[in-house]
Amino acid sequence: MEIYYRSTRGGGERVSASQAILRGIAEDGGLYVPEKLPVFDRPVRDFAGMSYRETAMAILSLLLTDYTAQEL
Numbered sequence: 847m848e849i850y851y852r853s854t855r856g857g858g859e860r861v862s863a864s865q866a867i868l869r870g871i872a873e874d875g876g877l878y879v880p881e882k883l884p885v886f887d888r889p890v891r892d893f894a895g896m897s898y899r900e901t902a903m904a905i906l907s908l909l910l911t912d913y914t915a916q917e918l
Contacts, residue, residue, distance in 0.1 A: 849911045851878040863910040884908035 851866040852858065853876030861869070866878035886908070893901050906918050 847884065847911070849884060849909060850881050852881055853877070854879055862912045864912050880909060 849863060850860040851863060852860050853872035853874050855872065855874045855876030857874035857876070858872050860881060861878065869878070872878055886904075888904075893904070896904070903915070903918060906913075907915065910918060
């Protein structure tokens with residue numbers, strides 16, 4: 847599922863994660879937030895046994911959907 851981002855002020859276009867990161871601040875001065883929050887495909891308790899890097903990959907891969915695993 848592709849995740850898109852919109853301004854917290856409600857204006858402007860929806861953008862991809864990479865566009866939101868490059869722009870930093872939305873044109874209307876708001877911050878970019880995901881339109882929808884992704885659903886984790888594993889129980890939260892599984893994260894307790896993961897390294898920081900594994901946890902970051904699991905979460906960021908759901909939020910930054912236009913980046914490859916290698917880029918993350």
